[in-house]
Amino acid sequence: MMTRLLARVLIPMPLPEPFDYAVPDGVQVQPGDHVIVPLGQRSASGVVWATAPDDGSRTLKPIEMVRGGPRLEQPVRDFIDWTARYLVEPPGIILRSVLRSPAALKPSPVETVYAVTGQPVARMTPARHAVLAALEEGPATAAELARRAGVSASVVKGLAQAGALSAREIEVDPPFQAPDPNRPGLPLTALQEEASRTLRRLVAAGGFQAALIDGVTGSGKTEVYFEAIAELLRREPDAQILVLLPEIALTQSVIKRFSDRFGVEPARWHSGLSDKERRRSWREAASGRARIVMGARSSIFLPLPWLRMIVVDEEHDPTYKQDEMLTYNARDLAVARSKLAGAVSILASATPSLESLVNAEAGRYVHVRLPARVTGSVLPDVELLDLREAPPEKGEWLSEPLVQAVADTLARREQALLYLNRRGFAPLVLCKACGHKMKSPEADRWLVEHRYTGRLVCHTTGFSMPKPKHCPECGAEDSLIGVGPGVERVAEEAVRRFPDARIEVFSSDTAQSGEDVRALVERMESGEIDILVGTQIAAKGHNFPHLTLVGVVDADLGLAGGDLRAGERTYQTLVQAAGRAGRADKPGRALLQTWDPNHQALRALEAGDRDAFLTTERQMRELLKLPPFGRLAALIVSAPDAGLVDEACRAIAKAAPSADGVDVFGPAEPPLGVVRGRWRRRFLVQAEKSVDVSAYMRAWTGRFKTPSSVRVTVDIEPYSFL
Numbered sequence: 001m002m003t004r005l006l007a008r009v010l011i012p013m014p015l016p017e018p019f020d021y022a023v024p025d026g027v028q029v030q031p032g033d034h035v036i037v038p039l040g041q042r043s044a045s046g047v048v049w050a051t052a053p054d055d056g057s058r059t060l061k062p063i064e065m066v067r068g069g070p071r072l073e074q075p076v077r078d079f080i081d082w083t084a085r086y087l088v089e090p091p092g093i094i095l096r097s098v099l100r101s102p103a104a105l106k107p108s109p110v111e112t113v114y115a116v117t118g119q120p121v122a123r124m125t126p127a128r129h130a131v132l133a134a135l136e137e138g139p140a141t142a143a144e145l146a147r148r149a150g151v152s153a154s155v156v157k158g159l160a161q162a163g164a165l166s167a168r169e170i171e172v173d174p175p176f177q178a179p180d181p182n183r184p185g186l187p188l189t190a191l192q193e194e195a196s197r198t199l200r201r202l203v204a205a206g207g208f209q210a211a212l213i214d215g216v217t218g219s220g221k222t223e224v225y226f227e228a229i230a231e232l233l234r235r236e237p238d239a240q241i242l243v244l245l246p247e248i249a250l251t252q253s254v255i256k257r258f259s260d261r262f263g264v265e266p267a268r269w270h271s272g273l274s275d276k277e278r279r280r281s282w283r284e285a286a287s288g289r290a291r292i293v294m295g296a297r298s299s300i301f302l303p304l305p306w307l308r309m310i311v312v313d314e315e316h317d318p319t320y321k322q323d324e325m326l327t328y329n330a331r332d333l334a335v336a337r338s339k340l341a342g343a344v345s346i347l348a349s350a351t352p353s354l355e356s357l358v359n360a361e362a363g364r365y366v367h368v369r370l371p372a373r374v375t376g377s378v379l380p381d382v383e384l385l386d387l388r389e390a391p392p393e394k395g396e397w398l399s400e401p402l403v404q405a406v407a408d409t410l411a412r413r414e415q416a417l418l419y420l421n422r423r424g425f426a427p428l429v430l431c432k433a434c435g436h437k438m439k440s441p442e443a444d445r446w447l448v449e450h451r452y453t454g455r456l457v458c459h460t461t462g463f464s465m466p467k468p469k470h471c472p473e474c475g476a477e478d479s480l481i482g483v484g485p486g487v488e489r490v491a492e493e494a495v496r497r498f499p500d501a502r503i504e505v506f507s508s509d510t511a512q513s514g515e516d517v518r519a520l521v522e523r524m525e526s527g528e529i530d531i532l533v534g535t536q537i538a539a540k541g542h543n544f545p546h547l548t549l550v551g552v553v554d555a556d557l558g559l560a561g562g563d564l565r566a567g568e569r570t571y572q573t574l575v576q577a578a579g580r581a582g583r584a585d586k587p588g589r590a591l592l593q594t595w596d597p598n599h600q601a602l603r604a605l606e607a608g609d610r611d612a613f614l615t616t617e618r619q620m621r622e623l624l625k626l627p628p629f630g631r632l633a634a635l636i637v638s639a640p641d642a643g644l645v646d647e648a649c650r651a652i653a654k655a656a657p658s659a660d661g662v663d664v665f666g667p668a669e670p671p672l673g674v675v676r677g678r679w680r681r682r683f684l685v686q687a688e689k690s691v692d693v694s695a696y697m698r699a700w701t702g703r704f705k706t707p708s709s710v711r712v713t714v715d716i717e718p719y720s721f722l
Helices: 074-087 091-098 126-137 142-149 153-161 190-205 221-235 248-262 275-287 297-301 330-341 354-361 400-411 487-497 514-525 566-578 600-607 610-624 642-654 693-701
Strands: 005-010 019-022 034-039 042-053 110-116 165-171 209-215 240-244 267-269 292-295 307-313 344-349 366-370 381-386 415-419 428-431 448-450 455-457 464-466 480-483 503-506 531-534 547-552 589-594 630-639 662-668 678-688 711-716
Touching: 005 034, 005 091, 019 034, 074 091, 074 330, 074 693, 074 711, 091 297, 110 126, 110 142, 110 153, 126 142, 126 153, 142 153, 153 165, 190 209, 190 221, 190 344, 190 366, 209 221, 209 354, 221 240, 221 248, 221 307, 221 344, 221 366, 240 297, 240 330, 248 292, 267 275, 292 297, 297 330, 307 330, 330 344, 354 366, 354 610, 381 600, 400 415, 400 487, 400 547, 400 589, 415 487, 428 448, 487 503, 487 531, 503 514, 547 566, 566 589, 566 600, 566 610, 589 600, 600 610, 630 642, 630 693, 642 662, 642 678, 678 693, 693 711
Parallel strands: 209 344, 209 366, 240 292, 240 307, 267 292, 307 344, 381 589, 415 531, 415 547, 503 531, 547 589
Antiparallel strands: 005 019, 005 042, 034 042, 110 165, 428 480, 448 455, 455 464, 630 678, 630 711, 662 678
């Protein structure tokens, strides 16, 4: 007699654990299978987490259907369970982040394409001739051929019926081609070759290994980790590699370099993909057929069953941290996932985070150094422009020394980058008649003026409105003015000062798609742009051979406030921005406008003394027991009413467990006290390094209940304190 089974099914919802269901007679299920199960009065999709003998002591609802599709293998399920414990989230929430393309569980759709048979047709018309001419570009669907030829689809089908065209079905989502690890890469310098050998030895050793590539801008870090990828694919042709990048814009340039090295493009995963592209990438990744996936932070949740390497490029970048919905740091999850999968983890940066540097010093990561640029060019000279001594003219933002430097650069037929990490035209819009400040109705934030679109935008919630002609407070006409600079305003000033220069703005507003980014980068590389005015999207990973001057409009931006990483982030950002200059055969120069030239981060930049800055930063963090020498967690409470959130916080505060080595601060109103109509409060937990802060937060959240209108979010190792 066969033993009946029950299946423990995890449903992608905020549920604390898998639910048990009966496995009907004759139905075969295994852990990782996708199923449909009854849930209350409806049906829900889920994944079988485990199976066990059913002793019949409970009446269980049966599984309704096995869906098919790529199974979630054990390493993926282990990662989901670990992440749920670490982030203090229900495992179903993590599963929901994994199952991001439901359509990918079905086989690829098919379509009919037509090709020439060579068989003659008795009656040929101009329309038919046009179709045959269109087929010189290759086989295509009837609709595509009709579009190419400028005829109706019936002409194509008529040719097929006459025997001139053959029809065959192909998959709409074809598999990705396998990369060729034996294609020659770029010649490596002696330093690159030494670094490459170190990484190849880690690959050969097998199992979990972690390395930090610490290389200056332009040192060729990408080519070095490409060699590690090639070594892994030669040893394990079925291995899967995940490459994380902080920006979609950066993905475009790295994909081209990847194609040159391996002969094919990798699978991609980021928010800019179409549903069709996401469906294809998810299915191929989950089936193990996509050998290399390149993506943004969310790609850390892709179900890669044969994962053997994760590369985190620009590992210091704060965009790896997600602060809304599910809060996580993709870099930290990457290292954890590598360990769970027995894979190699490679972090790369010109300005590594203090956390990663401390791990390298402690021997937890192999420290791979690249102290020189590939081309032999030197790093740019960095000079601080003290705005107290040479301030810009009233209503202007570029000081005279910077303007003169740009003019000299253009005279030499070289390019300049004016860097300001602030989108739009002006960060504040106010009424010059009554002083009213335009604020978002959904958050306690000023609305940013975008002159190109004529709209006021909240960069926190996405709220957008046309710029009013009248002040909403006093009714004065044409009284709303922008205060402060954004990149659009800097570009406007550059046009006035350099009317003959070709000037473009590079931000996420002006380059919204991968094609936009690629086209702009190509114009810059080919010398079609004289002055590029850009945000941080322009400062990451791009190689502009004719760019010799970087002018930072506001080097102090980001230094203010209570963010414990403010100095480190400013240093990292400005190193990356300055590093765009002088990457080819011409020397580079970076001028940083500042009102605070004595700040330690800016002094270190000017002196080129990273170690001095890091020593000071490290001492401060160690003294205060802040990461990486201590642990932090935040509890964010929100409600639609200020009184309700305060009442909930009083109960939550009383429930906080008492534990050695743990201090709880708050509740406090954060700088963003209201977001999307919800009042917010924050608790901050500071703990000694040895404390399992996730376990503490799990214990705390288990000791209170809040009304359904109150939301409580746990943020392990917070980056934002807004």
